[in-house]
Amino acid sequence: MVEDEFFYGHKACAGCGGSLAVRIALKVLGKRAVAVLPAGCMSAVGFNFPQLCFANNAIISTFAGTASMLTGIEAGLRAKGITDFVAVGFAGDGGTADIGIQALSGAIDRDDDILYICYDNEAYMNTGIQKSSLTPFGAKTTTTPAGKNAHGNLRPKKNMFEIVAAHGIKYAATASIGYLPDYMKKVQRASEIKGTKYIHVIAPCPTGWGIASDESVEIAKEAVDCGLWVLAEYKNGNYSVSIKPKNLPGLQTHIKRQGRFKHLTDDDIAYVESQRDSKWNFINQHWTVTQGGIK
Amino acid sequence: MKPHLRNLKTKWTLQDYPDSTAYEAGYLTSKNAGWRSVRPVIDAEKCTGCLQCYLHCPDGVIFKSGKVVAIDYDFCKGCGICGRICRLKAIKMEVESK
């Protein structure tokens, strides 16, 4: 990690998890990072001419085109004989799992030498908190309101990590801004691999999640510790858990401290717990699970 | 090295605008200090320089200063993450006076 700051003076809300994910990845990659940011909070808060907050080369792409612009940048720089660079994209959950999934899938299929990082704040935050396919079950957004009949989002969170892995990608990982050393190791590891790499980092948004600005790191750590967000890697056809939670506790406290889940009933929470438990049953049977951090 | 604040020109002529959509990286013309209602204050006696606050600051405004750390108040937003992450309670969040 370098001491230089590459994402500075940005206009993200105080305590923004996404901005921490971008900042830390750039500190791992250093000035050789050539960044692509589609429409979304990180481009909106980073490029407000004349306030330009990326100190490395960075460009805004179309909303759907993060991966295709990365492909173009990688090919272009290579054609110019430049070798010491990492083409890295930072796209939101909507930009990744909804509108950008086709370009991403194509890049993985061609095994383009790019690093794609999805900072997941679990909704379209920049346009005012609309549901994406990565919004979890039960979350209240402006398009999935909470009322008597519908308790927020009715659909489960799309499993982007395994969808990407199912392409047979060179490297995929999940991460959390609550476990920065693990995230940094994964960014470093990905940058040393040739081919397509994907990292999915959970990055709480105080504004959209209904949490205080000083809670985003803590909530991101808690999500891992209570088994809701699984830290994992996929490489050479194998799935492995990076950090295994000590136990699978009740989710009442973790869920209820977030404003977006305030309306959930005990039954709703029991359902989330049962979904989590069956996921871990599967993981324990089929994935490599070692206690402690990644080696 | 980190981007620094420049003087924002008040009068722009056509020549001042970029002739393409590219411009200098890390070009800052405005502070974020006004966003703050509380400010983190470091107790240099308690701080061991473990750098956990430096690592977790979303704005990257904490930097090493000798054996301890200091804060770039021009860009700190007062989110409080640093205060919460510091196990030694060496950061106190104080109400902004002005």
Ligand SMILES: Cc1ncc(C[n+]2csc(CCOP(=O)(O)OP(=O)(O)O)c2C)c(N)n1
């Ligand atoms: C093609 C297109 N459709 C819609 C938009 C409007 N738009 C800009 S940002 C944004 C939300 C992005 O959500 P996400 O990708 O999750 O990133 P976040 O803002 O949450 O960081 C939308 C819908 C756009 N810029 N381009």
Ligand code: SF4
């Ligand atoms: S709305 Fe959320 S993701 Fe967007 S800048 Fe604010 S805290 Fe960050």
Ligand code: SF4
């Ligand atoms: S976390 Fe606390 S002890 Fe560590 S460097 Fe920051 S202020 Fe000092």
Ligand code: SF4
């Ligand atoms: S209050 Fe927030 S922005 Fe200010 S130094 Fe602490 S972590 Fe950084």
Ligand SMILES: [Mg+2]
């Ligand atoms: Mg989002």
